Amino acid sequence: MKLALAQIDMRLGDIEGTCARIADQAELAARAGANLLCTPVPLFGGMQPTTLVDYPNYENDLVGGLVDVAQRVEHLGVDCLVPAVVAIEQTPFVEAFLLREGRVLPLRTMFSLRTGRFDVGVWEPAVFDVAGSRVAAVFDLERDMPQLPRGCDVAIYFQMSGFNAYNEETCAVAGVADGHFTEVASQNGVWLACMAPVGAFDETVYTGGSFVMDDSGRVVACSPCFEEDLLIQEVSRGVIVPALDAHELPRFFREEWIWEALRLHVRDTVQASGRARAALALEGDLPSSLLAVLAVDALGPRNVVGVAFERSDVFTPQQEALERERMECVRQLAANLNIRLVERSQGDISRWMDRDVPARDAGRLRIGIDALYLADVAHEMDACMLSSLTKTDAALAPAAALSSGASLAVDAPFGDVYLTSLEFLARYRMRVSSVLPPSVITLEAVAERMGLILAHAIMSCCEDPVYTERMAQLLATLEPTQIDGALEAHVDRNRVLEELPLYKTSPEGAAILLMLTRRAEMARRALPMIPAVSPRSFGERIWPAMLGWSDLGRHGEEPRTVVDVAREGVKHVESLGEAHSERVRGEILGLLGNLLGLSPEQQEELMSEEGQQRMRENMERFESSLRSMLSSASDGQVPDADAQQAFGSHIRQYPFFSQN
Structure with missing residues (x-):
């Protein structure tokens, strides 16, 4: 064949x-x-x-x-x-x-x-x-x-x-x-x-x-x-x-297979949307830069449009230098990939809002305006939007990703890849061709991005300044690998607080990460499509959106399960049965002792384990003698000496034994 x-x-x-x-x-x-x-x-x-x-x-x-x-x-x-x-x-x-x-x-x-079977037979080869x-x-x-x-x-x-x-x-x-x-x-x-x-x-x-x-x-x-x-x-x-x-x-090879799988997903998702182009924001960081490379590999450079936003919250010479460096990194990446770059300036936020904007709201409003710019460019170019959010973003700060335009995107290719894993993907892709600026593939760049994620997560969690300051202090001491390691153990492998690798060194930090992940459940429901490449994506790990419970640990207690409680209940019922049997047995022995005229000391000795063992032995001899006596009585004969000796004084005291 x-x-x-x-x-x-x-x-x-x-x-x-x-x-x-x-x-x-x-x-x-x-x-x-x-x-x-x-x-x-x-x-x-x-x-x-x-x-x-x-x-x-x-x-x-x-x-x-x-x-x-x-x-x-x-x-x-x-x-x-x-x-x-x-x-x-x-x-x-x-x-x-x-x-x-x-x-x-x-x-x-x-x-x-x-x-005639629609159960077992359905699954037979x-x-x-x-x-x-x-x-x-x-x-x-x-x-x-x-x-x-x-x-x-x-x-x-x-x-x-x-x-x-x-x-x-x-x-x-x-x-x-x-x-x-x-x-x-x-x-x-x-x-x-x-x-x-x-x-x-x-x-x-x-x-x-x-x-x-x-x-x-x-x-x-x-x-x-x-x-x-x-x-x-x-x-x-x-x-x-x-x-x-x-x-x-x-x-x-894990990085190669992840990259190729994500490339396939971007290509098929964009084609399924009925468009041939993709638009994405270029922030000069690792996630957005790597997303641009992935989009080019999937769609070709002619079908990728990058949008860069010049930040307006620049006030000091140091901030101006950092902004120039960031924009130069974006332009270098666009030139390396040979893609079209659209630059936009935010302008005065107060003029856009027609009011004086407090400093605490300026960042949020700028992100929203950038998202509108990106959506307008995508509409003009007849392109679908791609989001650079990572699994770390989806775990801790999905609301910030939504405000930056993720809700308008059709795909978030890195949504099931943790932030620290992007560095390994980037290094694999750099072996193919050096298109990424070296400044985005550093531990400092990853730590800076992780700091932004944590800041957004804390801001969306609580407005109490004392509480948020305490959370920020605890999380600031953690390395990006520690944070992603804790999230991976909790989300991908369903580990509880005590089983997280971070718990031994920072139990409070681990508990905060779990609380932030739980509170972000409702915002995660609005995220774009995310390809599943891990053992457990957020599409599979769905908790109630209005859940008020957080994992705060067992405080040293042993874990309890429903099966354990059921076993305890079975043991309790069995113990009640044994106690009931013991009580009934005691009542019967007491009645028998009164019937035979035994003293309280003899009854207590009879109820003991040794006494019951002797009673069982005597009962066997008693049964044998009783049968012999009944057989002799039925024949009209006098019971033999062994039978009389076995009954002893009880036969003389209770003459009805001999009569019946």
């Missing part, structure tokens, strides 16, 4: 265009002699379609488009395996559509209808025959691979997880060198074909890198990463075929 993997990038939800592209890929695959063509999962509705899959007309257009494709490729003699997220009984799941002989066969739903080979459609390696039936020749793994900079497996073939996928194929003894998507689908980004691996875990063919490609490979079970050497496989 010859397998074809179509690593294509299409606009999300473009059903007509996507179906036409699938038909074109099927024709190319048929020319190469392929028997089966596979396409990525998120082409039609993405991986987070929400209620779209419940919309009847969407499902109608999806099915109609697939029927048209099936009829168009019927004469080619190639089957198409097209996965898509649909709804079955109001539950979203990934269906595997097999286009064969002009018909559309939803394999997983058909299997569920035949078995769909298995079918193609050109004499058994093919299985797999969507979860850990769950589906052990369920493959015997005789399966090749498992086609459709990647659904988006790019995660801390999980090499999400990079498809680039993760093979780090030990991923090889063991799965060799242990199950099947060929493994990974159908990896490429491009951006809302917040999710895919890096491509589809590959085919034989049953011994060797990669025999692969597609390039971050590019479209049609990979065709002969699947020969039990035959040794040439494989790629280790040095021929792509290797995962």
